Amino acid sequence: MPTDVKIKKGLRLNLKGEATKTFEQAEKSKTIALRPANFYSLVPKMVLKEGAKLKAGDEVFFSKYSDKTRVVSPVSGTLKEVRRGAKRKILDVIIEADETQEYKDFGVMDPLKSDSSEVKERIFSTGLGILLNQRPYNVPANADDTPKAIYISAYNTAPLTGSAEFILKDRVEFFQAGINALTKLTGGIVYLGVDKQSASFLKDIENVEVLNISGPHPAGNVGTLIHETEPMNRGERVWTVNPEDVAIIGEQFKTGKYNAQRTVAVTGTSAKNRLYFKTIAGSEVKSVLKDFEDNSRIISGNVLTGEKVEADGYLNFFANELTVIPEGNEYRMFGWLPFKDNNIHSMSKTSLSWLFPKKKYEVNTNINGEERALVVTGEMEEVMPLDIFPMQLIKACMAGDIEKMESLGIYEVVPEDFALIDYTNTSKIEAQSIIRSGLDIMLTEVG
Missing domain, CATH: 2.40.50 (OB fold (Dihydrolipoamide Acetyltransferase, E2P))
Incomplete structure (x- = not known):
């Protein structure tokens, strides 16, 4: 019986520039x-x-x-x-x-007919272990650990993201094989998050507990799923996997070949070829991005958590999106005046955009101001569905106070859980960077 994960706090960001659901083979990356x-x-x-x-x-x-x-x-x-x-x-x-690809042959293995130790040895000895991330800290999984659960979110609620359901529609057999392998790595449950409103084939996947996700972003974040099902305490470990990486694991078990296929959705209003491109993890940006407007920022990932890359750079190994939006390097005349720019999305009701919640907006990189003092306004809590105090946790991370970070829930969060705070809070602080620095302190001091 599927479990419902429904949240009310958060934000639905409707942005222009979604990718058309059409596959295209990317140019071969040299x-x-x-x-x-x-x-x-x-x-x-x-x-x-x-x-x-x-x-x-x-x-x-x-x-x-x-x-x-x-x-x-x-x-x-x-x-x-x-x-x-x-x-x-x-x-x-x-x-x-090379022009013609050669693959190392790892041999075929049926994980359901193999011992757990054999499956684990196979995954970590063949390099598949790097596809698994550990919570807390969001670092590569440790082969010596046994996680209490494994989480996969196949419903990304962030704006301008690729659809996992569309990406996996031709790789269902490999995805199921990957799930079968993951069940051997934990004594607990493998959770699979899907869109509650979708009649997705993912709901028929075996050997998982399906989580029906509904609500605004960050409903689809793995951190939200963990918080709603098996909240973490000190000393506990869970592992997370991206949906396409599950298919990579499954394909290696079924064929013996490591096929690091990465499907990248090119999105954003500045990109002119907004399609889903099949390429290889770590490929050149120019192999998928051919035509885009001048004075644009290229982001490997989505607009909330992605990293800036150059046109002659490389894709992030794990990213399923390449987002291109205008650089916000122009000043807005009298930008502080309320109701002046009603074409701009606003949570604070300083423009009339709040009257049209389903309208799609074009965004740029302008943060509309500089860093200011932290003020208790309740803004952060409005977009934080986890049962934590976000501002107090941010302050504890800035102070490097280990005891306070522990008591305020540092083990439950990763930077992406604070992405909406970066977007909405008027202090303009880099909350994701601050949380990452706090996690680094905990990783060094506590482990």
Whole structure:
């Protein structure tokens, strides 16, 4: 029997620039980038040197702190360059892709007929473990842990995001195989969040507990699902997986090949080719983005949590969106006057946009002001469905107070849970960055 997850606090952001639900094969990316920064907290140790030949699935680097946390190549080709920064920190590992792809053969395995230890060994030894994230801290999963539950959200309520249901419609068999493998990693439940209003094939997936999601963003966030089903306490671990990564895991079990296919929805009003492109994780931005307006910002991810990338850069390894919106580098004359710009979305009713909740708006990157003092207004609580005090937690993170962070629920949150606070609060603080710094303190001091 499916469980309903319904929230009332939050915000429905209706923005212009959605991708048309049509698949297109992206231009083949000549090079692929593996960026350690995409695997937060991972300090890489290289396995191969520049010039080495490799197949898709060959190990490229592993974590300094655990050789079971491995990153493998998404393509076959040549390790072209290891880009380093200050103190020889590895920034990018660039792989030049072959014209014809070769795959390392891991062999076929039926997870339902295999022992849990065998499935776990397979996942972490073949580089699939990097697709699993651990809560708390939102870092790569530790192979030595056993999570109390595993969560997958196939309903992203953030604006201008790709539809997981559409992305997975041709990969249902692999998705089911991936679910079967994940059930062997936990003694608890594998939860799958879906849109309650949709007659989705995902509701028929076996070996999961379906969560019917309804409500405004962040209803579809994994953090919301955890909070509503099995809230976390100190010392507990849960793992989370992106829907398309479940299909990657399943395909490797069924075919023996590591196929790091990434479906990227190109969205945003500045992009002219708003479609779903099939490419490879870590591909060049220009392989999917051909035509966009000048003076635009390219974001790998969605408008709330994505990262800025350049046109000659690379996609985030995990992102299913590439969003292009206008740069907000123009001042608004008398922008502080209420009811002057009624075409701008507002939560504070300083424009008449609140009278038209279903209207779609065009946004840019302008934050309409500079950082100001934190004032108790209740704004943050309006968009925070979790049972926490967001402003007090932000202050505790800024102060680095470990005891207060613990008592205020730091283990339950990750930066994306505070994305709407970044968007709505009048103080203009970077709440997501502050929460990330607080999590880093906890990771270092508590572990």
